[in-house]
Structure formats: C-alpha cells, structure tokens
Amino acid sequence: MAMKNRDNYIKLEFSSLPENVALARVLIASLVVQVDTTITDLEEVKVAVSEAVSNAIIHGYQNEPNNIVNIEAKIVAGELEIVVEDSGIGIEDVEKAMTPTFSTHPDRMGLGFVFMKSFMDNVEVLSEIGKGTKVVLQKKLVNDGSCARVAT
Amino acid sequence: MAMKNRDNYIKLEFSSLPENVALARVLIASLVVQVDTTITDLEEVKVAVSEAVSNAIIHGYQNEPNNIVNIEAKIVAGELEIVVEDSGIGIEDVEKAMTPTFSTHPDRMGLGFVFMKSFMDNVEVLSEIGKGTKVVLQKKLVNDGSCARVAT
Amino acid sequence: MVIVKIKNESLIVKISGDLDLVIAKDFRETVDKILVDRPLKNLILDLTEVNFIDSSGLGAILGRYKLIQQQGGKMSIWGAKPSVHRILDLSGILKIIPVFKNEKNIIEKREA
Amino acid sequence: MVIVKIKNESLIVKISGDLDLVIAKDFRETVDKILVDRPLKNLILDLTEVNFIDSSGLGAILGRYKLIQQQGGKMSIWGAKPSVHRILDLSGILKIIPVFKNEKNIIEKREA
Numbered sequence: 127m128a129m130k131n132r133d134n135y136i137k138l139e140f141s142s143l144p145e146n147v148a149l150a151r152v153l154i155a156s157l158v159v160q161v162d163t164t165i166t167d168l169e170e171v172k173v174a175v176s177e178a179v180s181n182a183i184i185h186g187y188q189n190e191p192n193n194i195v196n197i198e199a200k201i202v203a204g205e206l207e208i209v210v211e212d213s214g215i216g217i218e219d220v221e222k223a224m225t226p227t228f229s230t231h232p233d234r235m236g237l238g239f240v241f242m243k244s245f246m247d248n249v250e251v252l253s254e255i256g257k258g259t260k261v262v263l264q265k266k267l268v269n270d271g272s273c274a275r276v277a278t
Numbered sequence: 279m280a281m282k283n284r285d286n287y288i289k290l291e292f293s294s295l296p297e298n299v300a301l302a303r304v305l306i307a308s309l310v311v312q313v314d315t316t317i318t319d320l321e322e323v324k325v326a327v328s329e330a331v332s333n334a335i336i337h338g339y340q341n342e343p344n345n346i347v348n349i350e351a352k353i354v355a356g357e358l359e360i361v362v363e364d365s366g367i368g369i370e371d372v373e374k375a376m377t378p379t380f381s382t383h384p385d386r387m388g389l390g391f392v393f394m395k396s397f398m399d400n401v402e403v404l405s406e407i408g409k410g411t412k413v414v415l416q417k418k419l420v421n422d423g424s425c426a427r428v429a430t
Numbered sequence: 431m432v433i434v435k436i437k438n439e440s441l442i443v444k445i446s447g448d449l450d451l452v453i454a455k456d457f458r459e460t461v462d463k464i465l466v467d468r469p470l471k472n473l474i475l476d477l478t479e480v481n482f483i484d485s486s487g488l489g490a491i492l493g494r495y496k497l498i499q500q501q502g503g504k505m506s507i508w509g510a511k512p513s514v515h516r517i518l519d520l521s522g523i524l525k526i527i528p529v530f531k532n533e534k535n536i537i538e539k540r541e542a
Numbered sequence: 543m544v545i546v547k548i549k550n551e552s553l554i555v556k557i558s559g560d561l562d563l564v565i566a567k568d569f570r571e572t573v574d575k576i577l578v579d580r581p582l583k584n585l586i587l588d589l590t591e592v593n594f595i596d597s598s599g600l601g602a603i604l605g606r607y608k609l610i611q612q613q614g615g616k617m618s619i620w621g622a623k624p625s626v627h628r629i630l631d632l633s634g635i636l637k638i639i640p641v642f643k644n645e646k647n648i649i650e651k652r653e654a
C-alpha cells in the first residue's frame with residue numbers, strides 16, 4: 127500500500143461530553159493504524175487516550191458538558207505524541223494524583239495515570255489550579271507490517 | 279442508552295494527506311451515530327464529507343501534503359452542520375464547478391458536488407482565488423431509534 | 431449496550447461495545463436498579479462482546495462486585511477477549527473476581 | 543487493499559475496505575501495471591468487501607473500464623453491498639458496466 131509511515135498531524139477540539147471519549151479514541155486509532163504498527167500498540171494507545179480524555183471530562187470539567195477538550199496528535203518518524211488539554215479545575219498535587227490507586231472520586235480506581243504510564247513510553251502532566259491540565263503522551267510505534275492491516 | 283441526541287460540537291484540523299480523508303469520515307461517522315439516525319443518513323453524510331475533504335486535498339492543495347484542512351461539525355437539535363475549509367488555490371467560478379460532470383481533472387468524474395447536493399439538505403460554497411475554499415454542508419438527521427445501534 | 435437476564439438466582443449482564451465511561455454508567459445504573467429491589471446470589475458478567483475496556487469500566491465492575499458481596503452474593507466474569515483480559519489482569523481484578531472462558535464463544539471462534 | 547488474480551483471460555480484482563482516493567490510487571496503479579504488459583479479455587471487479595465508495599472510487603472504476611474497452615476487453619462488477627450499489631447507480635456507472643450479485647456472498651450472508 128502506498129504512503130504508509132508518513133508524518134502526520136491532527137488536532138481535535140470537542141465538547142466535554144462523555145460520548146466524545148469514544149470519538150477521540152476512534153480518531154487516534156484511525157491515525158495510529160496508518161502506521162504499520164502492532165495491534166498491542168494500537169490497544170495500548172487507545173486505553174491511554176481514553177484515560178486522559180475521561181479525566182479531562184470527569185475531573186477537569188467535573189462533567190459539565192459545555193466545555194472544550196483539545197487533543198493534538200502527531201506522528202513523526204514513527205514517534206507518536208498526543209497532547210490532551212482541558213481548561214478545567216487543574217490538579218493541586220500532580221505527583222500525588224499520579225500515585226497508583228489515588229483518586230478524588232470514591233467510585234473510581236485511581237488507575238488512569240497508571241495505565242497511561244504503563245502503555246506509553248513517556249507521560250508528562252502540566253497543571254495549574256483553576257487554569258487546566260495538559261497531559262503529554264509519547265510512544266515509539268513498533269513497525270510491524272504483518273499486523274497493521276487487521277486492525278483497520 | 280443515556281444521553282442520546284444531545285447537542286455536540288467538534289473541530290478537527292489535519293494534514294492534507296489522502297489517508298486523512300478516511301480519518302475525517304470516521305470522525306464524522308462517530309459523531310453522527312451518537313444521534314439515533316438511520317443508516318442511510320449515516321452513509322450519505324460519509325459520502326458528502328469524503329467528497330468535500332478529498333476536494334480540499336486534491337484540488338485546493340493540489341496534493342501537497344504539508345497543508346492544513348479544517349473540518350468543523352456541530353449537531354444542534356438533530357440538525358447537522360459540517361464546514362470543510364482549506365486555504366488552497368480557491369475556485370474561479372463556483373457555479374461552473376458545481377455543474378454535474380464538470381471537473382478540472384481529466385481522471386475525475388465531476389460528481390463531488392453532485393453527491394454533496396444529493397446527500398445533504400443544503401450545500402454552500404465560499405471560495406476566493408488564492409485564499410481557499412469553505413464548504414458548508416447541512417442536513418437534518420432523521421431520528422430512528424431502531425437502526426442507529428447497528429451502525430456503531 | 432447492556433442487556434440483562436434473570437435466571438433463577440442469577441443476574442446475567444451482557445455488555446456490548448466499548449466499556450468506557452458511557453457504558454460503565456449504563457451498566458452501573460442497570461445493575462443497581464435491579465439489585466436494590468431484589469438481592470440475587472450471582473452476578474454473571476458476559477464480556478464476550480466487549481471490544482475495549484478502560485479504568486472507568488473497571489471501576490464499574492469493581493463497584494458491582496462490592497455491592498453483590500455486601501448482599502451475600504458472588505460475581506463472575508465470562509468470555510473476555512485477550513485485550514480486555516489483559517487490562518483486567520493488570521488492574522488486579524482477576525485476583526478477586528473469577529474469570530471463565532465462555533465455552534460457547536470459544537466454539538464459535540474456532541468455527542469462524 | 544487490492545488483491546489481483548489472473549485466471550485464463552480474466553483479471554479478477556478484489557478490493558477490501560473503503561474505496562476512496564487512497565485505495566482508488568492503489569486500484570488504478572495495480573490494474574494499469576498488469577494491463578500495459580498483457581491485455582486481457584475480462585476485468586472482473588469484486589466489491590464484496592468494499593464498505594464505502596465515493597466519487598474518487600467511481601472515477602477509478604470508470605477509468606479502468608475505458609482502458610479495458612480500448613484493449614477490446616470487457617468489464618463486470620460483482621457483489622456490491624446495497625450502500626455501494628446505490629452510489630454506483632446514482633453515478634450512472636450501472637448503465638455501462640454490468641453488475642452481478644456474487645452468489646457465494648449471498649449464501650454467506652444468509653448463513654450469518
């Protein structure tokens with residue numbers, strides 16, 4: 127197939143609706159399958175994106191639907207970088223927030239950042255109280271011509 | 279299912295790569311299936327988006343990959359509006375461009391605008407030579423609870 | 431999508447699609463509404479048709495586990511696909527909720 | 543994806559996925575490369591696995607039709623799904639290229 131593994135860039139802005147978590151996930155998956163990567167890589171990226179976007183909606187905007195979440199993704203030389211950004215309440219103590227099982231919600235497991243960290247090569251969180259949160263996720267995509275087509 | 283038929287808004291910016299036509303189509307399809315619409319409506323919107331985005335890449339940017347295409351979509355009270363925009367070469371004579379079978383490319387059929395017009399309720403084209411083209415597509419989505427789930 | 435069936439003393443819940451925050455909410459509300467009126471002995475969660483799960487989905491599963499435990503019942507999970515199984519495993523849920531392979535599903539897959 | 547098979551004097555081309563500008567290019571290049579070396583009597587296009595088509599896909603089909611016509615051959619289309627068939631119909635292509643239902647596919651669908 128022509129034109130695989132080219133550099134690519136996308137940026138999506140969307141309402142902070144729970145349904146849009148799937149939308150962001152599908153979009154990023156469509157981007158990742160353009161690279162001949164493994165199904166495992168694809169699955170891992172989907173979970174990480176789902177966690178970051180869910181956090182923006184649930185925590186950042188406290189489920190208020192009339193806000194905007196931003197997701198930017200680029201692939202440069204097989205290196206994927208995703209930035210998820212909200213202008214919500216922000217995180218007081220990022221280190222504490224990233225501790226496994228820590229959650230400010232009683233119903234939640236505190237595994238969001240754990241999954242982001244296990245499934246991506248690098249996770250960076252920038253947050254300011256009252257201003258919002260920016261999560262940068264990076265991953266080198268494994269090039270595997272034998273598997274990618276299955277996932278399209 | 280909870281929270282169907284809520285108003286929604288998304289905006290996507292992406293590199294003018296042919297592969298991104300599918301990406302834009304998948305994104306808009308994910309948005310449309312949030313509404314309990316018919317499979318026919320979903321298919322029609324996919325074709326219209328595909329035509330508008332392909333035109334931006336092929337004609338607007340003459341297949342140069344390092345440009346940005348914009349697509350904005352909103353659903354308000356079941357009314358879908360999609361705006362596809364490029365900053366490419368522009369269209370000299372919009373009326374002529376919209377004539378069935380008219381194409382400036384020998385290999386193409388000149389059916390892009392025909393499909394947009396047949397599949398959407400309203401199509402508006404704003405273009406300026408050297409500045410770019412903006413295509414506004416509107417469609418009232420039929421609410422049909424019995425079919426939407428199949429398409430997800 | 432969440433489909434429920436009550437069979438003797440068991441509540442069978444079949445989820446389809448991506449078990450993220452949207453379906454997690456559906457799942458939580460559906461199960462809780464039934465169990466509040468009528469405590470049951472078993473909660474069987476059929477994940478055969480689940481293609482994706484994240485921590486919101488896991489949280490909803492763990493929450494229903496706690497609820498049925500409180501009521502003196504048991505919970506089990508059926509038919510998770512490998513990618514879903516992996517996330518269940520990583521979360522530690524497999525250590526507290528037994529997971530079975532759905533045999534019917536295995537046969538179907540072999541025939542596919 | 544574009545898979546080709548040559549059987550006697552026929553070139554069978556099976557396309558899978560969304561027949562938009564990306565696969566249209568693939569299709570065009572694959573067929574043209576074969577026909578330039580070796581004119582054939584029939585071009586059979588199997589659309590069974592095509593989920594979507596737009597005017598770029600139609601353009602590629604019409605272009606291949608013209609090419610095989612020039613070489614004295616014929617073209618036919620197999621197994622278009624209803625949504626794809628509708629677009630073929632609207633474009634007028636059905637009036638010049640015969641479209642057959644792929645029987646094998648119909649049987650498979652009934653059994654699904």
Ligand SMILES: Nc1ncnc2c1ncn2[C@@H]1O[C@H](COP(=O)(O)OP(=O)(O)O)[C@@H](O)[C@H]1O
Nearest residue numbers: 181182185186223229230234235236238239259
């Ligand atoms: N975008 C965000 N805005 C504000 N707070 C956040 C955001 N993301 C995460 N947090 C905080 O970090 C905590 C831990 O997040 P996470 O590990 O994803 O677990 P969980 O979502 O289960 O709580 C959250 O409970 C919340 O307090």
Ligand SMILES: Nc1ncnc2c1ncn2[C@@H]1O[C@H](COP(=O)(O)OP(=O)(O)O)[C@@H](O)[C@H]1O
Nearest residue numbers: 333334337338375381382386387388390391411
């Ligand atoms: N975004 C655009 N930028 C510049 N020219 C365009 C754009 N969209 C359409 N056109 C012009 O309008 C013509 C007709 O478009 P269309 O009906 O989609 O048919 P086709 O894409 O097959 O040529 C094109 O051939 C092109 O000259």
